[in-house]
Amino acid sequence: MRLVNKQEILAQIDERAVLAEIEEGFRSFARGEAQVAPVTHLAFQKANGECHIKCAHVGEDEVFTVKLATGFYDNPERGLSSSNGFMAVISAETGTPLAILQDEGALTDLRTALAGVIAGRMGARQGAKALGVIGTGIQARLQAQLYCKLLGFTRVAVWGRSEEKAATLVQELSMELEGVPVAHAESVEALCADADVIVTATASREAIVKSEFVRPGTHIVAVGADSPGKQELDTALFARASHVIVDSLSQCTEHGETANAIASGDISSDRLITLGQVLLENRLGRTDEAITIADLTGVAVQDAAIAKSVWSGLKSAEGNAP
Numbered sequence: 001m002r003l004v005n006k007q008e009i010l011a012q013i014d015e016r017a018v019l020a021e022i023e024e025g026f027r028s029f030a031r032g033e034a035q036v037a038p039v040t041h042l043a044f045q046k047a048n049g050e051c052h053i054k055c056a057h058v059g060e061d062e063v064f065t066v067k068l069a070t071g072f073y074d075n076p077e078r079g080l081s082s083s084n085g086f087m088a089v090i091s092a093e094t095g096t097p098l099a100i101l102q103d104e105g106a107l108t109d110l111r112t113a114l115a116g117v118i119a120g121r122m123g124a125r126q127g128a129k130a131l132g133v134i135g136t137g138i139q140a141r142l143q144a145q146l147y148c149k150l151l152g153f154t155r156v157a158v159w160g161r162s163e164e165k166a167a168t169l170v171q172e173l174s175m176e177l178e179g180v181p182v183a184h185a186e187s188v189e190a191l192c193a194d195a196d197v198i199v200t201a202t203a204s205r206e207a208i209v210k211s212e213f214v215r216p217g218t219h220i221v222a223v224g225a226d227s228p229g230k231q232e233l234d235t236a237l238f239a240r241a242s243h244v245i246v247d248s249l250s251q252c253t254e255h256g257e258t259a260n261a262i263a264s265g266d267i268s269s270d271r272l273i274t275l276g277q278v279l280l281e282n283r284l285g286r287t288d289e290a291i292t293i294a295d296l297t298g299v300a301v302q303d304a305a306i307a308k309s310v311w312s313g314l315k316s317a318e319g320n321a322p
Helices: 006-009 017-029 104-123 139-151 163-176 187-195 237-242 257-264 277-280 300-320
Strands: 002-004 032-035 040-044 048-059 063-072 083-091 097-101 129-134 155-159 182-184 197-200 205-209 219-222 229-235 245-248 273-274 294-296
Touching: 002 187, 002 300, 006 104, 017 032, 017 048, 017 104, 017 139, 017 300, 032 300, 048 273, 048 300, 063 104, 063 139, 063 245, 063 300, 083 104, 083 197, 097 182, 097 219, 104 139, 104 197, 104 245, 104 277, 104 300, 129 139, 129 187, 139 155, 139 163, 139 197, 155 163, 155 187, 163 187, 182 294, 187 205, 205 237, 219 229, 229 257, 245 257, 245 277, 257 294
Parallel strands: 002 097, 129 155, 129 197, 155 182, 197 219, 205 229, 219 294, 245 273, 245 294
Antiparallel strands: 032 048, 040 048, 048 063, 063 083, 083 097
């Protein structure tokens, strides 16, 4: 079994290729061609941390993936990354472990951000160019970078519960996103008033985005509430939404934003559509004045897609070595 370090892994990443692989993973999931196990959650309240274990096999792929990811949200104060973990690539023909991808959480971070990009592309109204990001961590940064790079967004605003962290992220993104104005929103309400797409990327346990803040025509991509007890969106938003996209019906009705809205009675499960189904139909059918929501809890087909891409690249590089 091969142990692959983070530097080797990142050398194999082609963001656009991985984006296409993840899209196809969601399509396979929607067609019933993927095995996805229930998520295992562990919570470490004293340490403000959590662990997720996810696994999937897509179609007739020669390999399947088991992923362990952690999020310990006080780590930055210790000089450590808030995310960590690894992915195991295992033969679907013999059950032999082939590789441990010691990505330190980088693959999970990237596949989450790319799913956000997919949900933004499929859900936003035509001509959407202003992005509002709520959060100041790794995921907030990646979402901002990739929306501009892959979807051509031309304006970014950032809000965070820590003004200092938000100001730092704004400064760093301003240097990274050449030609893209990046503003520090003074409030969530101000951010919502100017955004075509709002991405929420926090570990909040209470609603940050209130229904009255959100104007018609807005698309919301919620990526933070990926385990029980988390919440970023006012459940009343779901009653206003014309479409609610979920990455997994089973996961999103068990935990996350949609589960909260179902519990409050603001939406019923028969109104949900999966991201894979939207991709298969290649349209959402929204109006320019509609409010739409994408609830992303993170599906193991994303992990299988990105791990397979890295593993294929590693094997190809070995075959081409002198």
